[in-house]
Amino acid sequence: MSNSVYQKHVFVCTSGKVCPGQGDTEEIMQILRAEIAARGLKHQIRINKAGCLDQCGNGPVLVVYPEGIWYSHVQPMDCKEIVESHLLGDKPVERLLYDGRGKLV
Numbered sequence: 001m002s003n004s005v006y007q008k009h010v011f012v013c014t015s016g017k018v019c020p021g022q023g024d025t026e027e028i029m030q031i032l033r034a035e036i037a038a039r040g041l042k043h044q045i046r047i048n049k050a051g052c053l054d055q056c057g058n059g060p061v062l063v064v065y066p067e068g069i070w071y072s073h074v075q076p077m078d079c080k081e082i083v084e085s086h087l088l089g090d091k092p093v094e095r096l097l098y099d100g101r102g103k104l105v
Helices: 025-038 076-088
Strands: 008-013 045-050 062-065 069-071
Touching: 008 025, 025 045, 025 076, 062 076, 069 076
Parallel strands: 008 045
Antiparallel strands: 008 062, 062 069
C-alpha cells in the first residue's frame, strides 16, 4: 500500500433521520465497496459512511471528492453506473446530480 492520498473519496449518508429511510444506504455502501474492490482500486478510491450530510429529503445522498459532485435519490441499481461512469471514467451520472437546493441538476 502506498502512502498517497486517494484519487477519489466517496461519502455516503448512512445516518440522520431521513436518508436511511429513503433507500438502503447500507446496501449502497456494500455495492460501491464491492465494485471498487473487484477492480483492485481500494487504495485509489475510498468509499466511506458519512454522518448526516444535511440534505434531508433528497436521499439517499452521496458526494464524490475531490470534485465535490453530489448525487441524490441514489438506489442500489445506480451504483455500478456511478462507479463505471464517474469514479472510473470521470463522467458524472447526470440523471442523479444534485444541486444542493433539493433539485436534481
